[in-house]
Each structure stands twice: as C-alpha cells, then as structure tokens.
C-alpha cells in the first residue's frame with residue numbers, strides 16, 4: 465500500500481507485460497498499456513484479438529499466465545489484481561464490469577435490480593443478523609440510501625419512469641443502460657464495459673454515449689471499454705488501445721489511432737497482396753506520410769513493449785521454452801511494419817513510395833471499407849473480422 469493519494473490523470477490501471485495462454489494458443493502476448501484515472505479508455509481490435517480475455521484477466525475471471533495488473537485506488541491503496549480473487553477485485557479494488565450478453569434479472573423490476581447490486585452494503589449494515597435487519601437503525605439508514613442511489617441512477621439512465629416494470633420488458637438499448645446503472649450502484653472506481661453498444665440502433669447509441677460521458681464528467685469514474693462500434697469509440701474515448709492477435713498494434717488518442725496504418729490494415733481484412741494498394745487508396749496524407757516514415761514514436765507501437773517483442777507473424781517464445789507460431793502472414797499490422805521498413809530502403813523498385821492520391825477507379829471494391837475503417841461515421845463499422853458475434 466502506498467501513502468500518496470493519486471490525482472486525476474494518474475494511471476488507475478497499469479497492465480504490464482501480460483500474457484495469457486490457453487494450452488498452445490497465445491491469446492494475449494506481452495501486453496502493456498495503462499488507463500488513466502477519470503478517462504475513457506477503449507480497447508478495440510478485430511474479433512478474436514483478445515479484448516475479452518484482457519477484461520477477464522483484469523476482473524479476475526482468468527489468472528494471466530505472465531505479467532502484472534496494477535490498480536491504484538482513489539484512497540492511495542495499490543492492488544495487484546492478478547493476485548486477487550474476483551470477488552475481492554469487485555469489493556476491495558472497486559472494479560465493476562458488464563458482459564457482452566446482458567445479465568439482468570429479467571423477472572425483477574428495474575428498482576429491484578439496482579437494489580440487489582447493493583446487497584453487500586445492506587448486509588453489512590444489518591450486522592449479518594436477522595435482528596439487525598429489523599432492529600438496527602444503521603440498516604434502515606443504509607436501506608433508504610440504497611433506494612436513493614437506485615433512483616439517482618435510474619434518472620441518469622433515463623429509466624425512472626419504468627422503475628416498477630420488469631427489466632425483461634425493456635427495449636434492448638434501455639437494458640444496456642440499466643446494466644450500467646446497476647454497475648454504478650456499486651460505486652466503482654473503474655467501470656469495465658464489454659461491448660455496451662452491441663445491437664443498439666443509432667438513437668440508442670447516442671443515449672449510451674450521453675450516459676457514459678455523464679458518468680465520466682460527474683463521478684470521475686474511469687471507464688475501460690471494449691467496443692466494435694467506432695461511432696461510439698471515436699466520439700467518447702480519451703485513449704484507445706488496439707489489439708490484433710493478442711498483441712498491441714497501436715496506442716494513443718482517437719485521431720492518432722484512426723490514421724495509424726497498422727490499425728487500418730488490421731480492420732480492413734483484405735487479402736495479403738491487397739494491403740499496400742488499399743492503404744494507398746485511403747488517400748489520407750497522414751497515413752501515406754507514416755507509410756513513408758514509419759511509426760510515430762509519440763503514440764504508435766514503436767514505443768510499445770509488445771511491438772518491440774516482434775511482429776505478430778513471428779514465432780512467439782514462452783518462458784517454459786515452448787514455441788508457438790501465430791499463423792504466418794495473418795497479421796495485417798505486421799505487413800504494415802514490413803512495408804514501413806521497406807519504404808526506408810528506396811533501392812527496392814517494388815516498394816515505390818506512394819506520391820499522389822491514386823485514382824478512384826483503382827480497386828474500387830476496397831475503397832468504401834477503407835474509408836469506413838479510417839473515418840467511421842456509422843455504428844458497427846463493417847469489416848471482415850471486426851463484425852459482431
């Protein structure tokens with residue numbers, strides 16, 4: 465435990481050299497990143513990139529094979545989450561999460577769902593005795609406070625009018641907001657949301673964005689978000705970490721990440737030989753500049769330990785000494801790395817630098833996908849590997 469009280473913008477979460485292996489499969493390889501207090505940090509990447517596995521390690525559902533997960537509490541306490549059982553991560557470190565699939569008590573009312581979330585606090589106030597439930601004034605006070613808190617979050621989620629309806633009767637988007645309201649009733653310092661916008665229509669996505677921004681602005685709760693919906697991610701995130709095949713390929717602000725060639729390539733899902741053509745067709749000066757000069761060390765994976773460990777297409781070494789090969793040529797990000805190195809060697813006639821924006825006629829089928837990946841404007845950016853389950 466440390467004495468110093470952390471301030472806003474300190475790291476609340478530091479993932480350090482974390483790996484997670486399932487038998488021979490390296491789901492996460494040497495991942496390091498941090499989430500700052502009071503910010504919204506998004507974890508994005510194509511299907512199977514390892515995002516949920518990272519969440520499961522942070523929230524104690526899995527124990528990482530290697531690495532550390534440091535959590536700095538608001539009161540100055542520090543926790544090593546990889547050493548704690550999941551219930552202590554919730555109770556002591558105050559990390560709350562939601563899941564990809566909605567997990568409400570559908571037969572209970574909205575209010576009851578939010579009161580159940582405060583069960584621990586109420587039982588503590590009762591002294592864990594039947595007498596306490598009926599006799600202690602502390603319990604009655606705690607009970608009244610729980611109802612007030614539930615009402616507060618129902619109002620924030622714009623659901624107070626339906627407080628007495630069964631949760632299962634709510635439209636899908638409202639159920640998502642109720643889950644977040646329920647998590648907020650536990651008073652979390654870090655709120656982990658696994659695809660909160662999955663299945664939402666644009667109006668529901670806007671309501672979700674408003675709720676998350678409100679949580680950030682009014683409570684100072686830090687949010688870690690897994691999301692495929694780029695309209696949500698780019699609009700509300702302060703910081704984005706991009707995974708591909710369990711490795712970090714980019715890490716920075718929304719603008720830096722959206723123009724990072726590795727991210728574009730990872731999201732395109734084009735055939736290997738099309739990568740260079742399609743990247744050129746992006747027509748974004750920043751992207752072409754980066755292809756010419758290599759990664760931006762200020763925010764790109766050049767500063768990432770996982771990137772320095774080698775491209776994803778390499779064979780990954782493990783502490784036990786076994787070698788596990790991640791499918792050769794699978795990583796589009798790795799190909800961009802190769803292209804960047806090649807661009808630094810102008811002698812090669814086959815790696816000519818793109819000097820002008822290519823014609824629209826060239827590879828026209830790929831162009832809409834490229835634009836969507838770079839400047840996504842609609843929810844649920846479509847891509848071959850980044851679609852929803």
Ligand SMILES: Nc1ncnc2c1ncn2[C@@H]1O[C@H](COP(=O)(O)OP(=O)(O)OP(=O)(O)O)[C@@H](O)[C@H]1O
Nearest residue numbers: 486489491509510511512513514515516517518853
């Ligand atoms: N319990 C497990 N046992 C074996 N393999 C697993 C397990 N959990 C995850 N994996 C594998 O780890 C890899 C990463 O999966 P994960 O669900 O973390 O990806 P993801 O980025 O969250 O994907 P999506 O966006 O589709 O939810 C996948 O190859 C998956 O099959």
